[in-house]
Amino acid sequence: MPAGGGRWGSFWEQRTRQLQSQVRAKEDKIAELETENAVLLLKLAEYKGKIEKSRSEATRISTLYNKQQRLQRNTRSALSQLDGVIQKLNQDIQAFHSSSRALLRDYQDEYQDRVSAIVTAVQRTRQSAETLLACQAKVVHLEQALQDVSARHQLERQRRKALHNSLVELRGNIRVHCRIRPLLPFDSESDDPVLQSSSISREVAHAVDDETVLVKCDRPGHPLINKTYHFERVYGPAESQSAVFGDVCPLLTSLLDGYNVCVMAYGQTGSGKSYTMLGPHSDDGPVLPLDPQSDLGIIPRAAEELFRLISENPSRSPKVEVSIVEVYNNDIFDLLAKDTVAAVSGVKREVMTAKDGRTEVALLASEAVGSASKLMELVRGGLQLRAKHPTLVHADSSRSHLIITVTLTTAACSDSTADQACSATHPGEQTEAGRAGRSRRTSQGASAPQPVPGDPAGRAEQVQARLQLVDLAGSECIGVSGVTGSALRETACINRSLAALADVLGALSEHRSHIPYRNSRLTHLLQDCLGGDAKLLVILCISPSQRHLAQTLQGLGFGIRARQVQRGPARKRPPSSQMEGKRRPD
Ligand SMILES: Nc1ncnc2c1ncn2[C@@H]1O[C@H](COP(=O)(O)OP(=O)(O)OP(=O)(O)O)[C@@H](O)[C@H]1O
Ligand SMILES: [Mg+2]
Structure with missing residues (x-):
């Protein structure tokens, strides 16, 4: 790099360094900011989470709030409804209070009324109790009075009966006792459809009391019958054989006193004649001695009583003889005759009139008996020969009249000792019949029978008294009994002889x-x-059944007619010598 370039180079280098430090500062700043950012992001995330949480919390709270709002609204409406109900309830409670107050007032009023009614009732009860006590005292007094009156009535009744008996004795009336038998199974075998289907009583004859029979029939379509009949004694269906015999008993004392006595059973077929005289199943033969509850009839009871009375006074023991006859088809048959030819049906006999005017059966067999059982043995034998025939009305119908005669023969008492002996003999004379007989004897002195002193020929004198026990055959309506042939003739003969009676x-x-x-x-x-x-x-035996009404009325008419007979006082049999009484045929 040019020298001019070397300044530039240091500048750039400086500048680069400067920038690099700036970059580094900026990078540090960025890293710091990024860290801060990360922290902030974290915080943001944290805040976002919190916001999210708060949002859901807010949503939850808002939901809750909404819910609460709804609940508040519901509660308000429920409260307003409750208010209505409470108001209604309050009104009801007030109404209830006022009605219960009214009720209480009513109850108190009623209670007061009741209390005063109870007080009045108690007062009245007290008064009633006092009245009741007074009434009870009166009732006791009246009961006492009633007992006195009943006793007097009973006494009067007995006196009236005694007087009536004496009157019957003096006038010689025939005594009639009426016996109504019970309703029996064969009474219901009726052809009458009205009777079979209806509830109308089948009984038309009733014992009203011990002297009155009431016949009452109010069947539709038939004339009304309501009639009473009076007899010396009436036996209802429940009365026993011993009750019937109780009224026959005094006659046996009369027999021993020397009176003739006859006991006769009359009535339509099946009405209870043989039952009354002999007892049930009379053919088998009554068995002696009797037990008090037995059903045996008058004949076995009379046999026993007769020998009992005789045994009470052995010094006067009479001789007792028995004969038995039946009147069959208007013929008399001797049921004791030991005739080999006619043994089965008995022997035909005729009625005779004795010298003293008495009627007797000629050549009649009679057997002496010394005891009741011997007497009943003969009766049993006789019954086996008696004619019987079943009819539609009665399966065991007697077709003949049976007459058992017991004759008592006693040596006559001498004039001076007679009354003493006789009165000492029979305690039974204390019966009304006996008393009536005795009083008549003393009051009517001259007409009373007197024992005749022994006759010059030295023949012993005797008193004979006869007891006749008669079981008649029954009247019957031929159409009803359904008999034909020989039985028809029997029936005609029975009806004719009863009509003659x-x-x-x-x-x-x-x-x-x-x-x-x-x-x-x-x-x-x-x-x-x-x-x-x-x-x-x-x-007089009658059936209570509606079925036999016509025959019952006929029988009652017969009984009433018999009561009207007055034959003068009964007399003791006068003594007669043994040779007397020879018979002549009629
Ligand atoms: N008082 C009574 N108690 C119970 N049964 C009775 C009574 N009277 C009659 N009987 C019964 O009635 C039926 C007829 O009676 P019973 O033979 O005495 O008639 P009856 O009058 O003799 O007839 P008939 O004239 O045809 O001979 C019998 O079976 C008898 O046992
Ligand atoms: Mg008979």
């Missing part, structure tokens, strides 16, 4: 001069009982 009672009650005893063998045989001096008891 009713005719005899009719003639006796009207005191006609002619009594048609001989229209039938039955009435002829029973002549002494019906019109004579025997004590006669008719047990």
Whole structure:
């Protein structure tokens, strides 16, 4: 480089150095600035991060704020709604308060009313209790009075019965007891569709009390029946065999006192005659001795009672003889006759009139018996021969009238000792029948039977008294019983003989001069009982069933007619000598 060039060179060199130092300073400055820039960038990044963070925080806060705003709005609307509800509730509470105040007032008023009502009621109850006490005292007094009146009534009833009995004895009335049997299964075998389908009572006959029968029938389409019938005694369906026998018993005392006695069962077929006289299943034979609950009928009970009474006074033991007959188809058959030819059906006999006017069956077999069981053995034998035939009404129908006669023969008491002996003999004379008999004997002195002193021939004197127990065959309506052939003839004979019996009672009650005893063998045989001096008891048996109404009314009519018969007082059998009483045939 030129000399002029060497100054330039140092200048440039200086200048370059200068510039280089400037560059270096600038580079340092740049490095410093870059460092500063980096720091600033870092800070910027940091601030950016912070800004970003703040922005998201702001967003979150703004969201929260928005949420809070919404919540505030919701809360405000809920609060305003709640305000409405609270106001409504307040109104309700006020209304409730006012209504409960009203209720309380009402309740208090009512309470007051009730309390005063209770006070009044208590006062009234107190008064009632006092009245009740007074009434109770009155009731006790009235009950006492009623008991007195009932006792007096009972006494009067007994007196009336006793008087009635005496009257019956004095007038010689036939006693009629009516027995209504229970309704039985065969009563319902009715052809009548009205009865079968309806609830109308099948019972038309009722025992109103122990003396009255009521027949009441109000079946549609039939005439109304409402009628009462009175008898000495009425037995309802529930009354036992022993109750029936209880009323028959005093007659046995009369028998031992020397009176003739007859007990006869009358009624339509199936009405309970054989049941009353013999008991159920009479064919099997009643078994003695009786137990008190047994169903045995009058005949076995009478047998036992008779021998019991006899055993009470062995010194006068009468001789007891039995005969048994049946009246079948208007013929009399002796059921005790040991005839080999006619043993099966008995032997035909005829009615005779004895010298003393008594009717008897000629040649009648009779057997002496010494005990009730022996007597019943004979009855059993007789029953096996008795005619029977089933009918539509009654499967075990008796087709004949059965008459069992028990004859008591006692040696007559002497005049001076008779009354003492007789009165000592039978405590049963304390019965009404016995008392009536005795009082009559003393009051009617001359007419009373007196034992006759022994006759000059030295024959012993005896008193004979007869007990006749009669189980009649039943009346029946031929159309209803459905019989044909020989049974039809039996039925016709039964009905005819029962009609003859009713005719005899009719003639006796009207005191006609002619009594048609001989229209039938039955009435002829029973002549002494019906019109004579025997004590006669008719047990009228009736069915309670609607089905048998016509026959029941007919039977009750018969009973009423029998009650009207007045035969004069029954008399003791007078003593007779052993040879007396020879019979002559009629
Ligand atoms: N009081 C009663 N208690 C219970 N059963 C009775 C009574 N009376 C009758 N019977 C029954 O009624 C049925 C008919 O009675 P029962 O044989 O005595 O009639 P009846 O009147 O003798 O008839 P019939 O004239 O045809 O011989 C029998 O089965 C009998 O046992
Ligand atoms: Mg019978």
